[in-house]
């Protein structure tokens with residue numbers, strides 16, 4: 039399989055006067071359709087690495103390729119469209135809109151592209167809710183659901199635009215071990231069924247061990 043994400047000699051420095059170099063000449067390739075985890079101590083640069091992969095943050099030096107296209111020099115506009123088409127994000131805090139109901143939250147990525155939501159779009163949102171086991175609560179307000187359920191809604195939302203890549207930053211960090219297991223199983227199903235590439239930052243060794251590749255980062259350098 040070709041590489042869907044490539045980082046070449048990437049470094050990241052925060053701050054001008056007091057410089058913190060978080061990544062140093064990092065090289066990393068993620069194969070299309072692969073299922074990866076990133077592990078490392080708190081402060082080692084995992085979030086920085088993931089945000090740079092996801093084009094949410096720019097590197098100080100180096101090149102980023104998504105699907106073979108170089109993104110670090112793209113205009114904000116083409117970057118936003120490349121990101122919207124290719125990448126879905128799942129964060130530790132789900133960032134759902136609490137006043138909206140479940141299906142409205144799943145439809146959000148579509149609503150950003152176009153205000154019109156036709157029957158097909160709603161059907162797709164319902165299929166995704168079925169995939170994460172929440173179709174029966176589609177009309178409920180998000181704040182009436184448990185943490186595990188909310189995270190599953192965030193996963194359905196991340197899949198709405200059929201991204202080729204899902205980047206997840208400690209997605210099970212706030213969940214009990216049963217909910218964490220179920221989130222992991224949903225990720226694995228999506229990976230197998232749809233061929234979606236996954237990169238999951240996690241502290242949970244049980245989850246990391248089930249991925250095909252563990253990327254270990256220490257003080258901003260990939261050590262394994």
Ligand SMILES: Nc1ncnc2c1ncn2[C@@H]1O[C@H](COP(=O)(O)OP(=O)(O)O)[C@@H](O)[C@H]1O
Pocket residue numbers: 052053058060078079080081082083084085086087
């Ligand atoms: N916006 C920022 N400005 C300055 N320093 C930052 C910023 N974001 C992260 N850092 C620093 O970069 C290092 C790595 O952070 P981060 O990537 O969040 O690590 P991790 O996700 O592994 O805990 C930390 O020392 C952190 O304080």
Ligand SMILES: [Mg+2]
Pocket residue numbers: 084085086
């Ligand atoms: Mg982090």
